[in-house]
Amino acid sequence: MQIKIAASILAADPTEFGKELERVEKAGIDLIHIDVMDGHFVPNITMGPFIVEGLKKKSHVPLDIHLMIENPENYIGSFAEKAGKDDVITFHIEATDNPLKVIDIIKQTGLKAGVAISPDTDANSIKSLLNSIDMILVMSVYPGFAGQKFINAVCSKIETLRGAAPVGLDIGVDGGITPETISEAASAGANVFAAATSIFGKRDYSEAIKKLRQVAQDHSNPLIKN
Ligand code: DX5
Numbered sequence: 001m002q003i004k005i006a007a008s009i010l011a012a013d014p015t016e017f018g019k020e021l022e023r024v025e026k027a028g029i030d031l032i033h034i035d036v037m038d039g040h041f042v043p044n045i046t047m048g049p050f051i052v053e054g055l056k057k058k059s060h061v062p063l064d065i066h067l068m069i070e071n072p073e074n075y076i077g078s079f080a081e082k083a084g085k086d087d088v089i090t091f092h093i094e095a096t097d098n099p100l101k102v103i104d105i106i107k108q109t110g111l112k113a114g115v116a117i118s119p120d121t122d123a124n125s126i127k128s129l130l131n132s133i134d135m136i137l138v139m140s141v142y143p144g145f146a147g148q149k150f151i152n153a154v155c156s157k158i159e160t161l162r163g164a165a166p167v168g169l170d171i172g173v174d175g176g177i178t179p180e181t182i183s184e185a186a187s188a189g190a191n192v193f194a195a196a197t198s199i200f201g202k203r204d205y206s207e208a209i210k211k212l213r214q215v216a217q218d219h220s221n222p223l224i225k226n
């Protein structure tokens with residue numbers, strides 16, 4: 001399986017989103033991760049569909065739209081119309097009582113569906129969905145802010161989910177990813193790594209991405225090796 005590094009633009013320079021996008025693409029990024037926060041599901045407010053629209057016009061790699069919002073079903077349409085079929089919309093399992101309905105709404109737009117799981121939520125809460133989704137996103141920090149410390153305890157959850165997931169399912173990890181922490185997440189079974197600070201906080205994006213990819217590859221779980 002492919003190791004994918006996603007650049008979370010939450011830590012990019014907001015006055016230069018277009019240029020930042022060009023820079024990370026040139027530096028070899030696989031995905032652009034967009035953190036959408038509503039001030040209800042999380043105590044922070046960030047980006048909406050118009051930012052997705054702007055980034056979509058410029059990007060040459062798929063978007064990974066991470067919805068940290070309540071009632072995600074009400075907003076999927078407005079995000080999806082700005083995005084395209086290779087892009088993923090990921091909602092939080094904690095934000096809905098009917099995840100299958102939300103997955104269905106996403107799939108009807110033609111986009112890929114991802115389910116995110118916060119640090120305190122049990123892996124069992126998404127086990128019944130594993131055959132219906134395109135990606136799992138395991139949060140390794142409490143959703144809301146960039147720059148937090150990686151919570152090691154989520155690695156056992158990644159391991160459980162990798163063991164239970166259909167072969168080839170993307171398992172992402174999001175929050176506190178650095179060249180040090182990525183090794184644990186990779187050996188637990190993640191193959192998609194979202195990072196904000198450890199890419200945009202560095203001077204040389206190419207060096208930063210290369211390093212993350214290298215460590216992830218060196219430590220990747222046998223189940224994700226081809
Ligand atoms: C947190 C976001 C993350 C965040 C990661 O709520 O979902 O994607 O941007 O930031 P770092 O890599 O700085 O922990």
Ligand code: ZN
Pocket residue numbers: 008033034035066174194
């Ligand atoms: Zn995120």
